[in-house]
Amino acid sequence: MKTVFSPLHSRRDVKTELDGGLLIEPHEKPSRAETILARVKEQALGEILEPEEYGLEPVKRVHTADYVAFLKTCWQEWLAAGKPGEAIPAVWAGRGMRHRLPRDIDGRLGYYSFAAETSISDGTWEAARASANVALTAQKLVAKGERAAFGLCRPPGHHAHADVFGGYCFFNNAAIVAQAFRDQGYGKVAVLDVDFHHGNGTQAIFYDRNDVLTISLHGDPDLVFPHFLGFEDETGEGAGEGYNLNMVYPPNTPYSVWSQGLENACERIQTFKPDALVVALGVDTFEEDPISFFKLISSDYLTLGARLARLGLPTVFTMEGGYDVDAIGVNAVNVMQGFDRTA
Ligand SMILES: NCCCCCC(=O)NO
Ligand SMILES: [Mg+2]
Ligand SMILES: [Zn+2]
Numbered sequence: 001m002k003t004v005f006s007p008l009h010s011r012r013d014v015k016t017e018l019d020g021g022l023l024i025e026p027h028e029k030p031s032r033a034e035t036i037l038a039r040v041k042e043q044a045l046g047e048i049l050e051p052e053e054y055g056l057e058p059v060k061r062v063h064t065a066d067y068v069a070f071l072k073t074c075w076q077e078w079l080a081a082g083k084p085g086e087a088i089p090a091v092w093a094g095r096g097m098r099h100r101l102p103r104d105i106d107g108r109l110g111y112y113s114f115a116a117e118t119s120i121s122d123g124t125w126e127a128a129r130a131s132a133n134v135a136l137t138a139q140k141l142v143a144k145g146e147r148a149a150f151g152l153c154r155p156p157g158h159h160a161h162a163d164v165f166g167g168y169c170f171f172n173n174a175a176i177v178a179q180a181f182r183d184q185g186y187g188k189v190a191v192l193d194v195d196f197h198h199g200n201g202t203q204a205i206f207y208d209r210n211d212v213l214t215i216s217l218h219g220d221p222d223l224v225f226p227h228f229l230g231f232e233d234e235t236g237e238g239a240g241e242g243y244n245l246n247m248v249y250p251p252n253t254p255y256s257v258w259s260q261g262l263e264n265a266c267e268r269i270q271t272f273k274p275d276a277l278v279v280a281l282g283v284d285t286f287e288e289d290p291i292s293f294f295k296l297i298s299s300d301y302l303t304l305g306a307r308l309a310r311l312g313l314p315t316v317f318t319m320e321g322g323y324d325v326d327a328i329g330v331n332a333v334n335v336m337q338g339f340d341r342t343a
Contacts, residue, residue, distance in 0.1 A: 001336045002047045002149050003040045004137045008130035009033045009154035011123030016086050018116045026119070027291055027323040028168040033154040036319065039329030040152070045336055051133035052140070059132050059171055061179045062205055066101070067163035070112050071170055072125050077105045087120040089113040114159075115166035115226070124155075128170040131155055135173035138316045139180050142276070148315040150336050151177070156320040158199035158280045159226060167197065167226060173318040174280040175205045178212050186275040187211065190313075192265055193218070194304065195282025195320040196292040198230025198246065202280060208240040213272045215245040216280075217261045219293055223251070243272075251293040255300040258285065262307060269311060277313040282321035283331040289324050301331045305338025315339070 010030045017026040040048060056068060078087040081104075089109040093099050101111050109120075131153040138151035151173065158174055159167030178189045191206070193199035193216035206212040221230040236244040245268055247261040269277065283301065285294040308315065317336070322328045 001045055001340050002049060002141055002146060003037075003045060003152055004049050004051055004134045004141070004149065005033070005037055005152040006051050006130040006134050009127050011130075012127030012155050013123060014086055014119040014121045016088070016119045018088060018119075028155060029325070030154075031325050032322065032328055033152060033319075035325055035329040036152055036332045039333040040150075043333055043337065045150070045333055045340075049137065051130060051137040054133055054136045058136055058176055058180050058183075061183060062162060062172055062175045063160075064163040067112055070108060071128065071165070074105070074109070074120055075122055075124065077108070078120070081105045089116050112163060113165050114161070118166050118168050124170070128155055131157065132171045132173055132176055135177050135316070135318050136180055138318070139177045142314045142316050143181070143184055148309075148317065148339055151316060151318045153319045156282070157318060158193055158195060158202050158282075158320050159197070160201040161204045164201070168321075169201060172201045172205060174199070174278045175202050177278050177316050177318060178206070181276045181278075182211060188213070188272060188274040189276050189278065190215070190269045190272055190274040191278045191280060192269065193280040193320075194262070194285065195280055196284040196289065196294055197225055197282065197321060199280050200226045200229040203229065203234065203244055203246075206240065207236055207244060208238040210239045210243045213243050213245075213269065213274065215265045215268060217247045217249065217258060217265065220248045220250055224293070249294065252295055254295045255297070255303070258294060258296065259303070259307075262304065266307065266311060274313060277308070277311060277315045279308060279315060279317045280320050281317045281332065281335060283328060283335075284321040284323055286322065286324055286327055286331055288327060289322065291323055298327060298330050298334060301334035302338035305335040305340075306342040308335075309339040309342035
């Protein structure tokens, strides 16, 4: 399988993440992508390509122009306001307040975000742009005939809504790929999110549509991020009713249980008969992941990849979460190797 990777991911190098009342070293760190890349090379998974530049048009097929413009200038606005640290949202429109866009940078950060753990600093914009180009280059490879391609995206994307960032995500790479498939004439696309966390952004972006099926398996939002979306009664709305599927699992869920949800997802995908599949691949389902609570083991990712291959669909993988950096390379590349080894 071919891998798309951009060295520009390393421009995303914030030094803070608000966690437990402290500013900690971010879990979503550059070494994650470098470790996966090293494993791709060590395993000779396939050719490694740098991304092509697709510009902002494909990004704006998913994200609003004002949100994109905000991300581009946010850091400069923050500096111009004389702020001493990294840009961190700290105020949001709570119940009974107005969702209107203020002029002040603190208000703008709150308007365009849903969580406070995702600091912004110099280079975040460039890295987010490169990550979207990585995903779009992987999509192009598949559109040109590859059975599958691995978009080694960093920063991740599945928490990003049309005009909201959070959960370490800015541009929703999986949604951008799904929309690119649609814009290139693929009539129906399925997005399967196997990250430990709910793909709230992806769900929201396609929630009222029946041309893109969105499915996510994840930790119970009653207990974990993103807390306010991802419940099983969220099945889509309007034309999209029945085209969103959430499967929620408790702490200590092993592959033997989780894979029943995977089977359910695969059956739903086969019923939908899509022309392409996008897999939002997080490996924070791993037993040792520092911020999650499932109990998948490394060999399970080989099994996962093989199961996805058996869907027989043109497939684009977008890298999402996974924070046990010692294991992330093996676990992510195991998915690709499991896929490749399955006809
Ligand atoms: N306390 C913030 C947790 C953000 C979750 C990031 C992630 O892995 N999403 O898939
Ligand atoms: Mg998920
Ligand atoms: Zn995650």
